[in-house]
Amino acid sequence: MRSPYTCSKAFTDFPCCHRQWRHQGHCRFVHGYSRSFTFWFAATHLDEHGFVVDFSSLGPLQRQLAEQFDHTFLVNSDDPLLAEWQRLHQLGALDLRVLENVGMEATARLVWGWANALLRQRDQGRCCCWKVEARENDSNSACYEKCPDWYDN
DSSP states (O other): OOOOOEEEEEEEEEEEEEOTOOOGGGGGGOEEEEEEEEEEEEEEOOOSSSSSSSSGGHHHHHHHHHHHHTTTTEEEOOOOHHHHHHHHHHTSSSOOEEEEEOOOHHHHHHHHHHHHHHHHHHTTTSSSEEEEESSSSSOEEEEEOOOOOTTTO
8 A cells, every 4th residue: 555645434333144054163044243344545645625535425335334234134146045035035024135245255345346436436546445344243354455456546
């Protein structure tokens, strides 16, 4: 990271559940966490307000996180019980979200992409999200760290 300016913003408390159906241990069962995310931003220069990123402008990202993770049930797209989860969703028993991979590592990469899509469109390459930590509880987290190809650092 060569950018002279960085900052971070956390979004916390998105209670959801998931399962890792391929896991041989207890992770194959439906279980829940209150997911939290910390985003690290970088900029080559500050905006007109003196910010790397104006945190008040991240409402669209926060809404996207809430839509995906707040009181939802996450399953992998290849889960053998997918049809059953979809049936339960249609019955109103759960709020289903189907992902390629529900793990925290893949989740960190997914939301990193969301943050950068927002920033690229809005700020034309002045700033980026270079790291995301996806946390499932106080003990467990995963990070995805990469400067997007379009970022001009």
